Amino acid sequence: MKELAKTYNPKEIEQSIYDNWLKQKYFHASCDESKKPFTIVMPPPNITGQLHMGHALNNTLQDIVIRQKRMQGYDALWQPGCDHASIATEVKIIEALKKEGIDKRDLGREKFLERAWQWKEEYGGRIVNQLKKLGSSADWDRERFTMDEGLSDAVLQVFVKMYEKGLIYKGTKIINWCPKCLTTVSDAEVEHKDTPGHFWHINYPIKGEDRCIEIATTRPETMLGDTAVVVHPDDERYQDLIGKTAILPIVNRELPIIADTYIDLEVGTGAMKVTPAHDPNDFELGKRYQLEEICVFTDDGHINENGGKYEGMTTLECREAIVKELEEMGLLVKVKAYEHSVGHHDRCGCIIEPMIKQQWFVKMDELIKPAIKAVDEGEIRLIPARMNKLYHNWTDNIRDWCISRQLWWGHRIPAYYCDSCGHMTVARECPDVCPECGGTSFQQDEDCLDTWFSSALWPFSTLGWPEQTPELKHFYPTNLLITGYDIIFFWVIRMIFSGYEHMGEKPFDAVLFTGLVRDELGRKMSKSLGNGIDPLEVIDKYGADALRFTLVTGNSPGNDMRFSWDRVEANRNFANKIWNASRFILMNLPEEGVKTPKEESLHDADKWILSRANKLTRVVTENMDKYEIGMAADRLYEFIWDELCDWYIEMVKPRLYGEDEESKHAALYTLRTVLMTSLKLLHPYMPFVTEAIYGSLQPLAADLYPEESIMISAWPVYDETMDYEEAERRTQMIMEAVRGIRNVRSGMNVPLSRKSKVYVVSESEEIREIFEHGHVFFATLGKASEVMIQKNTEGIAKDALSVQLAGATIYIPLEDLVDIDKEIERLEKEKIRLEGELKRVDGMLSNERFLSKAPESKIREEQEKKEKYAGMMAQVESQLASLRRS
RNA sequence: GGGCACUUGGCUCAGCUGGGAGAGCACUUCCUUGACGUGGAAGGGGUCAGGGGUUCGAGUCCCUUAGUGCCCACCA
Numbered sequence: 035m036k037e038l039a040k041t042y043n044p045k046e047i048e049q050s051i052y053d054n055w056l057k058q059k060y061f062h063a064s065c066d067e068s069k070k071p072f073t074i075v076m077p078p079p080n081i082t083g084q085l086h087m088g089h090a091l092n093n094t095l096q097d098i099v100i101r102q103k104r105m106q107g108y109d110a111l112w113q114p115g116c117d118h119a120s121i122a123t124e125v126k127i128i129e130a131l132k133k134e135g136i137d138k139r140d141l142g143r144e145k146f147l148e149r150a151w152q153w154k155e156e157y158g159g160r161i162v163n164q165l166k167k168l169g170s171s172a173d174w175d176r177e178r179f180t181m182d183e184g185l186s187d188a189v190l191q192v193f194v195k196m197y198e199k200g201l202i203y204k205g206t207k208i209i210n211w212c213p214k215c216l217t218t219v220s221d222a223e224v225e226h227k228d229t230p231g232h233f234w235h236i237n238y239p240i241k242g243e244d245r246c247i248e249i250a251t252t253r254p255e256t257m258l259g260d261t262a263v264v265v266h267p268d269d270e271r272y273q274d275l276i277g278k279t280a281i282l283p284i285v286n287r288e289l290p291i292i293a294d295t296y297i298d299l300e301v302g303t304g305a306m307k308v309t310p311a312h313d314p315n316d317f318e319l320g321k322r323y324q325l326e327e328i329c330v331f332t333d334d335g336h337i338n339e340n341g342g343k344y345e346g347m348t349t350l351e352c353r354e355a356i357v358k359e360l361e362e363m364g365l366l367v368k369v370k371a372y373e374h375s376v377g378h379h380d381r382c383g384c385i386i387e388p389m390i391k392q393q394w395f396v397k398m399d400e401l402i403k404p405a406i407k408a409v410d411e412g413e414i415r416l417i418p419a420r421m422n423k424l425y426h427n428w429t430d431n432i433r434d435w436c437i438s439r440q441l442w443w444g445h446r447i448p449a450y451y452c453d454s455c456g457h458m459t460v461a462r463e464c465p466d467v468c469p470e471c472g473g474t475s476f477q478q479d480e481d482c483l484d485t486w487f488s489s490a491l492w493p494f495s496t497l498g499w500p501e502q503t504p505e506l507k508h509f510y511p512t513n514l515l516i517t518g519y520d521i522i523f524f525w526v527i528r529m530i531f532s533g534y535e536h537m538g539e540k541p542f543d544a545v546l547f548t549g550l551v552r553d554e555l556g557r558k559m560s561k562s563l564g565n566g567i568d569p570l571e572v573i574d575k576y577g578a579d580a581l582r583f584t585l586v587t588g589n590s591p592g593n594d595m596r597f598s599w600d601r602v603e604a605n606r607n608f609a610n611k612i613w614n615a616s617r618f619i620l621m622n623l624p625e626e627g628v629k630t631p632k633e634e635s636l637h638d639a640d641k642w643i644l645s646r647a648n649k650l651t652r653v654v655t656e657n658m659d660k661y662e663i664g665m666a667a668d669r670l671y672e673f674i675w676d677e678l679c680d681w682y683i684e685m686v687k688p689r690l691y692g693e694d695e696e697s698k699h700a701a702l703y704t705l706r707t708v709l710m711t712s713l714k715l716l717h718p719y720m721p722f723v724t725e726a727i728y729g730s731l732q733p734l735a736a737d738l739y740p741e742e743s744i745m746i747s748a749w750p751v752y753d754e755t756m757d758y759e760e761a762e763r764r765t766q767m768i769m770e771a772v773r774g775i776r777n778v779r780s781g782m783n784v785p786l787s788r789k790s791k792v793y794v795v796s797e798s799e800e801i802r803e804i805f806e807h808g809h810v811f812f813a814t815l816g817k818a819s820e821v822m823i824q825k826n827t828e829g830i831a832k833d834a835l836s837v838q839l840a841g842a843t844i845y846i847p848l849e850d851l852v853d854i855d856k857e858i859e860r861l862e863k864e865k866i867r868l869e870g871e872l873k874r875v876d877g878m879l880s881n882e883r884f885l886s887k888a889p890e891s892k893i894r895e896e897q898e899k900k901e902k903y904a905g906m907m908a909q910v911e912s913q914l915a916s917l918r919r920s
Numbered sequence: 921g922g923g924c925a926c927u928u929g930g931c932u933c934a935g936c937u938g939g940g941a942g943a944g945c946a947c948u949u950c951c952u953u954g955a956c957g958u959g960g961a962a963g964g965g966g967u968c969a970g971g972g973g974u975u976c977g978a979g980u981c982c983c984u985u986a987g988u989g990c991c992c993a994c995c996a
Contacts, residue, residue, distance in 0.1 A: 041958065208994095226993080233996090251996065264996095298995055306996045314994045374995080388994090423924065427992050519991090554932090556989090588933050588944075593925080594989085598932060600945050607958040618955030660936085668934070668943075683955075691954085773962095780962040786951055814953090874940070884976040892939065892977095899940085 038620065038730060042613035044577025044606075048722045052166060055725075060104075060745045061171045063111035065508050072108035073512035074100055075493050075542075076172055077525070078180065080119035081154050082126050085164035087551035087559060087585075087597060088518060090569040094582045095548065095663055096516045097170050101718035102658050104171070105749035111509050112171060113496050115178035116158060120444035120485040121215060121381060127153055127443070143442050150443045154179075167570060169578045169721045171745070176505075178496045180488040181445070188495035189445045189488050190462045192536060197460045201397050201535075202437070204449075204458075208317040209436050211389040212379040213335035217440040218393055219379060220484060221433060222523045224386050229376040233302060235367035236360055238263060241279040241288060247272065248367055250302030252374055253312075254360070255353040257282065258330040258341045260289055262308040264319060267293035269304050283365050284356065285342065292323055311390050327390055335387065349387075394438035394447060394481065402432050404534040405527060414530060415544040417661055418592045421519060428523045435528075437484045444482030451477045490528035493541035512542045514661070519547040519592055546661050549594035551585070556596055567597055579720035580606035586719065587667045608671060609723045612716070615679050616727040619705045620734070622690055627734045628703045635696050637689070638807055640704040641761030643682040646673065647708045652752035654715045667719055674712050681769065682708070685811035692810070706735055711750045721745070767801070768808040771844050774837030775816040778846060781860045782835075792818035793830050796842035805842075836913050838864075838906040854917060861914050868907045875900040 039046075055061065063071075074096050079089060096112060104110040127150055128138050138146055162177070178185060196202040209218045234254050237246035247263060263280045265272040272291075280289045289307075296319060297306060310320025311329040320327055330340045337344045337352050344352045360366040377386040406429045408414045409422055416422050438447060450459045454473035459465045464476055488495070493515075497506040511533070517526065526545060533541030553559050559566040572581045583605040589595040636644075650673045657666035686701045710731065717724040728744035741747040775792065784790075792813075794805045805812060805823045813821050822829075830845045835857055837844040878884050878896050885893060 038955095040956075042956095249996085253996085296995095301995050308996095313996075315996070316994090318994080375993085377994095420924065424991070427923070431993075550990095556932095590934075593933095596932060598945085601932075603958075604944055607956095610958045611956065614956035614959085616955080621955070657936090662936075664934080665936080672943085679955085680960075684960090687954090776961060777963095780950070783950070786953075786961080871940080878939095878976080881976055887976045888939080895939090 038613065038617045038727075040614075040617075042577075042610045042723060044579065044609070044722060045574070047726045048167075048169075048573075048578055051722055051725050052169065055171065055743070055745060056174070058743065059175075060743060061112070061173050062175055063109055063173050063509075065111075065505050066109050067504075067508060069107065069109035071111065071509050071513075072100070072103040073111045073113065073509040074514050074516065075496060075512050076112060076114045077515070077517045077521075078115045078117040078178075078489060078492060079161045079165075080122055081116045081158040081161070081179075082119055082123050083161045085161055085168075085569050086566060087569055088548075089161070089165070090168060090581065091548050091551055091585045091595075092516055092518065093165055093168055093170050094585050095546065096514075097168070097172075097721070098582075098586065098663055098718040099514060099516070099658070099661070101171055101721065101745065102749060104745070105714065105717070105747060107748070109508070111173055111176075111505075113176055113178070113509075113512075114162070114165075114170075114172035114174060115492075115496055116161070116180070117485060117489055118154070118179065118181045118444060120439060120441055120482060121217065121219075122485075123150060123153065124441050124443040125215065125382070138442075146442050164570060167573055167578060169582065171721070176496070180485075180492075184498065184501070185488060185491070185495045186445055187462075188491050188499055189483065190448050191500045192491060192532075193448055193483070193487075194460055194462055195536075196396065201401060202394060203397060204392060204394050206390060206392045207395070207434075207436075208311075208314050208388050208390050209393055210377065210379075211333070211387045211391070212382060212384065213331075213333065213387050214382050214384040215379065216333055218391065218436050218438060219381075219386065220436050220486075222486075223380050224377040225380045226375045226377050228373050230371065230373050231376070233370040233372040234357060234360075235303060235370070236283070236307075237365045237367055238280040238283060238289070238307070239365075240275065241281050243278075246365070247275055247280055247291065247305050248303045249305045249307045251307055252372060253353070254356045255337070255344075255349050256309040256312045256330070257307060257356065258285060258337065258344065258352075259309045259311045259328040260285075260287065260307045261310060261320065261325040261328060262323065263289050263291045263305060264294050264297055264308050265291065265305045266297040266299050267295060269293075269297070269299055271304060283363060284359060290323075290325075292319075294319060294322070312388055314388050317388070317390065329390060331387060331389065333389075393436050394449075394483075396435040396437055398432045398434050401531045401535060402429055402527075405429065405531040408530060408534070408540055414540050414542065417544060417546045418590070421522065421545075421547050421592060424519065424522055425527065428527060435484075437487050438479075438481040439484055440480070441482045444485060445488060447479040447481050447483060449479040451479070453477060486524050486528055489525055490532040491536070493529055493533060494537050499537070510537065511540050513544070515542045515545045516548065517545065519549070522547075544661070547592040549589070549592055552594055552596050554596060554598055559597075572602055576602050576606040577609060577722065579609050579723050582721075583608065583667065583719055586663050587671070589664055591661070608675065609720060611675055611679060612712070612720075613723060613727065615674070615683060616709060616713075616731065618683060619709050620730055623702055623706060623731075623734050625734070627737065628699060628706055630738075631696070631700045631703050635700045636704070637697065637700060637810075638761045638764045638804075639682065639685045639811065640700055641758035642765035643677065643708050644704060644756060645758040645762050646677055647711045648753060648756040651711060651715060651750040655749070655752065658718075670712070670716050670719065674716070678708060678712060684815060688810045688814050697810075706731070710735065710739060713744060714747060714750050717744050764804045765808065767804055767839065767841075768812055771805075771837065771839055771842070772812065772815045774839065774844055775818075775846065778835050778837055778857075778860070779817065782856050786817060789817050789819035790846050791820045791822065792816050793827075793834070793845040793847075794821065794823045794842055795825070795827055795830070795845060796823075797825060798841050801841045832916060836909065838909040838913075840902045840905070843909055858914065858917055861910055861917070865907070865910050865914070868903050868910065871903050872900065872907065875903065 100112040276293045308316045310316045310327040332338045452468035452473045453475040455471035457470035553565045584602045654666045689697045689701045713724045834845040834847045
């Protein structure tokens with residue numbers, strides 16, 4: 035037998051265990067048609083990424099589910115891979131180039147992409163290695179990358195197909211422009227923040243009249259592109275101005291004054307300038323009234339040639355200059371502080387500029403329908419259910435998805451423009467001949483696709499689509515997705531409609547949402563705050579098992595959680611507890627193992643713990659099946675620590691050291707069996723420590739547990755013939771007696787070394803028999819020098835202390851180790867407690883409405899309690915009386 | 921402007937479809953018993969945010985008030 039160290043040291047074992055799992059190919063899903071599949075696709079981390087707590091939580095949950103399913107005999111596939119993270123990666127590479135003094139554009143597309151691939155080779159594996167440290171049992175042999183040949187092919191296929199169906203189109207619309215990243219971004223990537231700003235009230239003179247119309251704006255610089263002024267048709271203030279013309283100050287452009295109900299009478303002056311090129315609302319208005327769209331900004335946030343003398347200024351400089359000029363002209367009426375919502379780029383944080391540009395879009399209205407239906411009708415279950423509302427939040431207001439990005443790192447749009455006639459051909463490959471003019475040279479569209487365009491295909495592209503692979507057939511649709519609720523819009527929704535559109539089927543049955551992992555103060559972990567806790571540091575200090583257990587307990591799905599070092603330590607201690615309990619069992623188990631004993635030789639206590647373990651199996655399995663991961667973990671913790679370690683192991687010691695071989699054998703068998711069940715149930719949560727122990731235990735039990743690794747061993751199954759209700763009841767009675775004795779002794783500060791006689795008095799033959807049977811451990815746990823079990827109080831000193839149980843009384847002779855006042859105090863407390871209980875029960879039982887409406891079983895239950903409490907109360911009272919007499 | 925969540929012992933949080941308030945950490949007292957002091961035994965501590973309602977019975981369902989956090993929204 036391998037000797038286990040006195041304390042569990044995760045660092046010593048984790049790496050070699052993991053390496054062995056890899057070597058044995060245990061993570062590999064065989065794609066075996068005869069087995070039922072269970073599939074999880076891993077949300078692909080960015081290749082630029084470093085493991086953070088969010089990943090750790092996410093992947094721990096996925097690993098727990100997939101390990102359990104694997105043990106249950108499923109063909110369990112956890113499909114891993116990485117995302118090329120178009121913009122995130124490109125930004126990093128640009129930064130790296132900048133340090134070398136190189137500009138992206140000088141380098142050119144081809145050389146830039148070379149650098150990007152180099153970067154991918156260098157850093158792409160980093161996060162995967164970090165996931166491995168966590169114990170992740172993903173099928174690494176099947177690792178995919180969104181820019182793999184196969185996945186790129188999927189992207190091309192989808193793009194062309196959708197274009198041909200009219201679901202993808204090229205259009206000129208107002209889009210979100212990031213002046214720093216120099217690319218469009220989708221609506222989902224714009225973060226609206228309430229930002230303090232100003233309302234500038236400006237007078238626009240009316241043409242040919244000696245008066246003005248006062249408009250209010252938060253962005254004076256955009257006035258350079260104004261092409262109208264709009265008021266509400268019912269606004270009495272401006273009735274006579276509708277249809278007239280205003281003169282745009284500085285620029286002297288003539289602006290029609292139009293009326294539209296879009297205007298809110300309450301806001302500002304009720305008159306608004308219209309800048310169709312730089313505001314989404316104005317854009318709509320512009321379309322409605324055929325207004326001119328005058329773009330006045332350059333892509334990098336400066337004023338362009340349409341800005342006249344302001345050309346070349348930044349937008350902010352221009353704002354100041356214009357305000358100053360208006361003031362000098364006497365047209366600035368007033369400036370008010372005003373808080374308004376400003377869109378920021380979620381990645382770089384700078385202000386998004388609405389611009390009109392020609393871009394590629396995915397038409398959403400039809401595409402989204404099956405995705406809405408699937409969630410509404412429960413074909414795809416979101417956990418927790420309240421996420422349905424969040425989901426709807428987005429699906430109900432969906433607009434066409436802008437998918438083109440002015441970036442190089444990503445899937446290049448497969449549109450080709452004929453050099454001679456400009457005709458556009460969308461095809462998987464560059465055409466040989468222009469169908470329009472017969473030209474033979476083409477330019478490919480410069481833009482790339484939004485990163486999420488390829489991740490939307492992830493559940494089937496990773497399985498080989500568009501090839502009809504066996505994997506695709508076997509593993510799709512997948513069963514579960516586990517991800518953060520923050521990417522519902524980016525990813526979850528898009529996978530759902532993509533699944534229906536391209537596969538004709540949902541991508542997964544259920545989505546389990548995780549919350550955010552916050553720091554100990556409840557703050558979001560972020561780079562800028564520097565409060566992030568590195569999961570690898572936690573693993574290094576306390577082990578992966580402790581981290582995993584911490585992340586999945588004390589938290590329910592979709593709720594944020596706080597990280598706490600205290601909890602990690604507590605869970606490390608739990609790992610150590612199992613380690614030591616196992617060490618104890620291994621020390622006692624004979625080399626040749628233990629045969630299954632006859633049922634008669636099992637002690638009540640053995641049956642009790644076997645029965646408890648059996649019920650644990652049921653409750654853990656049920657909870658895991660419901661994805662109540664944390665609940666199952668709590669139960670395991672309680673069972674292993676309280677019932678197995680604190681009770682059963684202590685109960686069993688006298689038998690292990692005693693002479694009765696049959697009893698000893700039964701105890702050892704029970705210990706071995708229950709430990710094995712516990713380890714297996716715990717394995718998905720704490721894979722390393724359970725595997726380490728299993729490695730020592732399994733050789734002693736190879737007949738029943740042939741698998742050389744716990745990872746591939748069979749998941750325990752609840753067996754109703756193993757429910758020993760009677761033995762549970764009997765054992766629990768003795769446990770209650772032991773607690774009572776400990777309570778009395780502790781209440782009087784009796785040192786453990788001081789043993790005393792213990793009398794068990796009961797008129798019930800059956801109860802006396804229970805104590806006779808449990809005598810072996812009752813004596814040790816109750817610190818008894820001698821245990822007397824009798825029918826009456828004969829021979830017991832009058833002043834003996836007593837503990838009342840339901841059908842028996844325990845007496846401990848007072849002798850000289852006792853403080854009478856303390857005992858009276860204790861009994862008084864007990865009396866008060868019983869009085870309370872009796873009052874409650876009486877209240878219920880005397881309530882006619884309760885008697886008439888509550889279920890029969892509940893009423894009977896309460897009646898039984900009443901009898902029990904009444905008996906105990908009588909005992910306490912007589913005990914008190916006799917103590918007071920002495 | 922909509923919507924969602926949270927408010928339970930000193931701290932961090934569990935508590936599923938309503939039926940005697942729980943855990944971890946912290947705290948008090950005791951214990952070097954032959955698995956573990958990363959341990960064991962016993963214990964203190966909560967009007968489950970406030971108010972109202974439904975019910976025989978509410979931390980759990982409904983309404984409402986307050987505080988906190990988050991999401992969505994094209995009010996210039």
